[in-house]
Amino acid sequence: MSTNKQVTLSRRNVIKGGLLLGTVAAISIMPIKVLKAEETVKENTTVKTKKQIGFSYDEGKCIKCESCVRICQETYQWESDTPWRRLLKNDKGNALSMSCNHCADPACAKVCPVKAYSKRDSDGIVIHDASKCVGCGYCLYACPYHAPHIQKKTGAVSKCHFCYNLQDTGSGPRCVGVCPTKALTIGDMKELSKKGNLDYKGLPSSKITNPSMIIIPKA
Amino acid sequence: MGHWGWLIAIYLFLGGLGAGAYLASFAAEKGLLGKKTNLDRLGYVVSGPIVAFGAFLLIFDLGQGLKKPWLIINMFLNFSSVMTWGIYILSAFICVAFIKAFFLWKKRQAPAVISYLGAILALATAAYTGMLLAVVEGIPFWNSYLMPVVFVVSALSTGLSLTSLLAHFFEKQQVHEMRVSQVHLGLVATEIVALAAFFALIYSGSQGTIAKISANMLLTESLSIPFWLLLVIIGLVGPLAFYLLQARSNKKVLLTSGDQNSALNSERGGIGLLLCDGAVMVGGLTLRCLIIFAALPVWNGILS
Numbered sequence: 207m208s209t210n211k212q213v214t215l216s217r218r219n220v221i222k223g224g225l226l227l228g229t230v231a232a233i234s235i236m237p238i239k240v241l242k243a244e245e246t247v248k249e250n251t252t253v254k255t256k257k258q259i260g261f262s263y264d265e266g267k268c269i270k271c272e273s274c275v276r277i278c279q280e281t282y283q284w285e286s287d288t289p290w291r292r293l294l295k296n297d298k299g300n301a302l303s304m305s306c307n308h309c310a311d312p313a314c315a316k317v318c319p320v321k322a323y324s325k326r327d328s329d330g331i332v333i334h335d336a337s338k339c340v341g342c343g344y345c346l347y348a349c350p351y352h353a354p355h356i357q358k359k360t361g362a363v364s365k366c367h368f369c370y371n372l373q374d375t376g377s378g379p380r381c382v383g384v385c386p387t388k389a390l391t392i393g394d395m396k397e398l399s400k401k402g403n404l405d406y407k408g409l410p411s412s413k414i415t416n417p418s419m420i421i422i423p424k425a
Numbered sequence: 426m427g428h429w430g431w432l433i434a435i436y437l438f439l440g441g442l443g444a445g446a447y448l449a450s451f452a453a454e455k456g457l458l459g460k461k462t463n464l465d466r467l468g469y470v471v472s473g474p475i476v477a478f479g480a481f482l483l484i485f486d487l488g489q490g491l492k493k494p495w496l497i498i499n500m501f502l503n504f505s506s507v508m509t510w511g512i513y514i515l516s517a518f519i520c521v522a523f524i525k526a527f528f529l530w531k532k533r534q535a536p537a538v539i540s541y542l543g544a545i546l547a548l549a550t551a552a553y554t555g556m557l558l559a560v561v562e563g564i565p566f567w568n569s570y571l572m573p574v575v576f577v578v579s580a581l582s583t584g585l586s587l588t589s590l591l592a593h594f595f596e597k598q599q600v601h602e603m604r605v606s607q608v609h610l611g612l613v614a615t616e617i618v619a620l621a622a623f624f625a626l627i628y629s630g631s632q633g634t635i636a637k638i639s640a641n642m643l644l645t646e647s648l649s650i651p652f653w654l655l656l657v658i659i660g661l662v663g664p665l666a667f668y669l670l671q672a673r674s675n676k677k678v679l680l681t682s683g684d685q686n687s688a689l690n691s692e693r694g695g696i697g698l699l700l701c702d703g704a705v706m707v708g709g710l711t712l713r714c715l716i717i718f719a720a721l722p723v724w725n726g727i728l729s
């Protein structure tokens with residue numbers, strides 16, 4: 207009797223142990239699968255059906271006046287070391303004016319635990335709600351373009367919101383409006399993506415987040 | 426780029442340590458650590474408080490959340506965020522671990538479902554500490570499915586060490602089962618293999634050049650001294666050698682005396698074992714810190 211009982215007990219233990227191991231394997235491997243699967247689904251459907259606006263930057267037209275950066279700072283009063291828009295330059299004379307790219311697959315929104323990010327269905331703008339943000343910093347690691355920054359004063363993240371309030375009243379974003387040579391423009395990504403992408407000069411692969419921005423390199 | 430530093434590293438370490446301590450006591454209770462054991466209680470007792478303290482530390486790393494703590498409750502909201510999963514897993518684990526400890530304190534047998542639930546949540550906690558980093562595509566060095574594996578093995582190892590240390594100082598009944606050292610030998614060996622595989626994967630180029638630069642920081646550059654000294658020599662190879670020697674000499678004893686007397690081992694084990702357990706924990710903490718500090722973004726923010 208007693209030996210019998212021991213045998214069944216240990217077998218049950220083995221089964222339980224197996225279950226435990228299975229769970230751990232599932233916990234560690236599943237999310238990667240799930241997240242990857244989610245991406246492919248999005249790539250195949252949402253991106254093509256929903257409207258997505260984006261930026262276009264024509265390097266050849268840019269005179270590096272930095273008006274776009276200045277007007278953005280004046281309007282939204284961000285701290286200088288946590289910029290919403292930057293004019294990147296290298297010593298070979300290349301330039302790129304860049305903000306948040308309102309990605310089709312925003313990594314920031316995926317990782318933010320408090321859902322501070324939302325992506326508008328109507329135009330694909332990614333808006334960050336600073337009143338929800340706990341300032342955990344997870345999105346700063348997730349965004350490959352260094353768009354979100356934690357503001358010193360508030361401890362909350364802030365980033366470019368594509369001047370959605372102005373766009374809702376029919377005018378364009380401030381940076382685009384102020385650009386004297388029309389180097390920086392906006393458009394529908396369906397059209398823009400025919401003209402280019404953002405894989406340029408060491409920038410991260412656009413496969414990660416599907417940014418809604420293209421650059422037309424100077425000839 | 427991000428601002429994660431010491432606090433996050435210690436949080437990840439404590440998460441793994443508490444989870445591992447729970448699992449050490451769980452294994453001891455199930456008889457996996459030898460017939461006679463004194464490891465079957467203290468791991469349970471400390472696991473909840475350790476993980477809770479780690480989670481508490483995290484609050485100090487929050488920018489706005491520290492000033493407006495009521496916002497933290499929203500961290501349960503986004504089911505696509507691994508951090509949200511972690512909040513669920515950690516809260517559930519802390520609760521179950523406290524319940525289990527409560528039963529111990531009342532000297533009553535906890536329902537089996539509590540013990541098993543705790544064990545599953547402990548594994549989930551340990552895995553989560555690695556997943557948090559592994560899903561970040563913006564940091565190629567972290568973005569590896571071997572990251573949670575390394576973290577889970579390290580959690581088991583550090584948890585067993587902590588439980589052994591505590592048992593040495595706080596349990597009246599002193600037993601030294603060879604079995605514990607054997608299990609620990611297995612864990613340390615597995616961790617070395619997992620870590621080697623982690624670096625091999627990076628140097629195979631599958632995660633790109635930035636991940637390699639991060640790896641270089643650890644192996645040959647700015648972080649190489651803590652990496653080789655604190656993690657590899659003190660935290661891994663030292664304990665590995667010690668447990669190996671112990672297993673060897675134990676075999677000899679077995680051959681000569683023909684009987685596995687645990688008291689015999691305790692004489693030689695003593696201080697060495699304690700040092701070893703301490704070293705394993707130093708290695709575990711170093712591992713978390715190094716992984717956090719070696720994070721390089723996929724793009725450094727400048728035009729090449």
Ligand code: SF4
Pocket residue numbers: 305306307308309311312313314315332348349350351352353354365415417
């Ligand atoms: S650029 Fe960064 S912050 Fe902006 S939507 Fe993409 S991932 Fe999010």
Ligand code: SF4
Pocket residue numbers: 317318319320321322323334338339340341342343344345346354362363
């Ligand atoms: S820092 Fe704020 S916006 Fe970024 S992930 Fe954390 S809570 Fe979300």
